[in-house]
Amino acid sequence: MIQLYPDEKLAEIPSQNLPVILVVTRNSYLTEAAMTYSLNVAGRLNHRLLVAYINTMPFLWDAGSRSRRFALAVDDSVVLLRKCSQKKGVVVSHVKESGNPGRVVSRLCRIMKKIEFIIVDNGVRVEVVVSRSPVPVFNVDNFARM
Amino acid sequence: MIDPSVKTILVAMNNSQENRSLFKEALALAASMRARVVVVSVTPAYEGNMDRLFMRDAVQQLNAPFEEVLMVAEEYAVALGLSLETIHRTGKPDEQICAVAYEVKADILILGCAQRMQIERMLLGRTMIEVIINSPCDVLLIPEEGELRVNKILVGVDGSAASREAGRRAIEVAKSYGSEIHALYVTNIPAERSLRYGVTREAEQQGWEILKQVVNEGKEQDVPIVTAIRGNVPEECLASYAQENNIHLIVVGSKTGSMGFDMFCGSVVERIISLTSCPVLVAKKR
Numbered sequence: 001m002i003q004l005y006p007d008e009k010l011a012e013i014p015s016q017n018l019p020v021i022l023v024v025t026r027n028s029y030l031t032e033a034a035m036t037y038s039l040n041v042a043g044r045l046n047h048r049l050l051v052a053y054i055n056t057m058p059f060l061w062d063a064g065s066r067s068r069r070f071a072l073a074v075d076d077s078v079v080l081l082r083k084c085s086q087k088k089g090v091v092v093s094h095v096k097e098s099g100n101p102g103r104v105v106s107r108l109c110r111i112m113k114k115i116e117f118i119i120v121d122n123g124v125r126v127e128v129v130v131s132r133s134p135v136p137v138f139n140v141d142n143f144a145r146m
Numbered sequence: 147m148i149d150p151s152v153k154t155i156l157v158a159m160n161n162s163q164e165n166r167s168l169f170k171e172a173l174a175l176a177a178s179m180r181a182r183v184v185v186v187s188v189t190p191a192y193e194g195n196m197d198r199l200f201m202r203d204a205v206q207q208l209n210a211p212f213e214e215v216l217m218v219a220e221e222y223a224v225a226l227g228l229s230l231e232t233i234h235r236t237g238k239p240d241e242q243i244c245a246v247a248y249e250v251k252a253d254i255l256i257l258g259c260a261q262r263m264q265i266e267r268m269l270l271g272r273t274m275i276e277v278i279i280n281s282p283c284d285v286l287l288i289p290e291e292g293e294l295r296v297n298k299i300l301v302g303v304d305g306s307a308a309s310r311e312a313g314r315r316a317i318e319v320a321k322s323y324g325s326e327i328h329a330l331y332v333t334n335i336p337a338e339r340s341l342r343y344g345v346t347r348e349a350e351q352q353g354w355e356i357l358k359q360v361v362n363e364g365k366e367q368d369v370p371i372v373t374a375i376r377g378n379v380p381e382e383c384l385a386s387y388a389q390e391n392n393i394h395l396i397v398v399g400s401k402t403g404s405m406g407f408d409m410f411c412g413s414v415v416e417r418i419i420s421l422t423s424c425p426v427l428v429a430k431k432r
Contacts, residue, residue: 059163107174110178
């Protein structure tokens with residue numbers, strides 16, 4: 001950005017008002033390709049990241065063992081993501097979700113009006129997300145191969 | 147100080163499976179209404195003595211899952227940069243929920259509901275129906291893993307004051323969200339009258355008259371209404387019509403029969419909920 005009056009400080013936009021990039025994963029961790037790509041894009045566009053970790057098998061009958069392990073893995077992934085995001089100066093938040101990815105995406109888009117586009121991590125079927133999403137959806141797998 | 151122009155959505159939650167995504171649906175609804183969300187969780191009152199079982203902190207242990215539900219809801223809202231108020235109470239759930247609804251001046255009360263058979267409802271309690279009866283505002287019942295959408299609304303009409311209120315509410319929602327309304331009249335003819343000549347035709351004529359009134363009300367608000375008549379048990383007809391036409395929301399009036407009859411046969415709302423998987427809005431008289 002070209003600043004016409006360098007002595008004047010630019011008014012900082014509160015992070016809550018920044019447009020949002022939604023990253024969807026069902027693996028309880030973000031793959032390196034998805035993390036790098038989403039952080040780079042968010043940094044370049046001055047957007048903030050919202051990562052949705054979706055437990056697609058919340059009703060699996062295992063006395064809650066999978067859900068507990070999923071939650072622990074998400075916490076580890078978030079620590080790593082925060083480390084990387086601090087370096088790039090990107091605001092990151094995350095939510096733990098459960099159920100169908102399409103339904104989760106649809107609900108998040110209804111709750112947050114500022115979602116600009118969605119990045120889908122490996123493992124999530126793009127067509128499921130596209131069918132319920134009102135915003136563009138990108139598959140990180142394709143970018144990784146390019 | 148509550149701004150009267152801001153609507154209030156009250157969500158009543160416990161720690162059961164069917165309530166897992168209730169506050170999320172409330173947040174989605176609040177985003178479209180620009181409303182504030184209040185989540186209430188009620189620990190059932192316990193006056194026993196757990197000392198004999200060497201349980202010193204029984205009250206704390208009873209409260210823990212309900213407080214955790216509120217904490218999860220708050221964390222979720224914070225992660226999305228939204229605000230959400232939480233209230234924890236102890237006592238009889240239906241009484242406490244209605245008390246909070248009065249306190250926060252709720253405009254809509256959201257409840258989760260499980261698809262239960264009548265025998266289960268009798269044994270496991272009737273909190274939902276007690277809340278519907280005593281609530282000061284409309285009650286939205288969202289079934290397990292249900293999703294709140296309002297593209298297609300089905301309203302059950304029978305000519306009663308309660309059903310007229312339901313019709314008005316459906317029109318209000320349709321006008322706000324540009325939804326399509328289906329009005330259904332069910333000719334519920336008692337068995338002893340069903341064999342008499344011309345009874346069905348009379349009931350259908352009466353039904354068309356009632357539906358015409360609803361259509362006229364819709365025309366005044368520029369909301370087109372699709373009408374239909376079915377002949378069978380009302381709740382079964384509503385549920386099957388909803389399934390056939392891919393309905394997203396069913397609106398009914400809050401007419402309840404005698405409590406004694408309801409206790410053994412269930413109210414219409416309870417029976418609809420047990421048959422359908424789409425959310426049900428119970429319109430209360432304002």
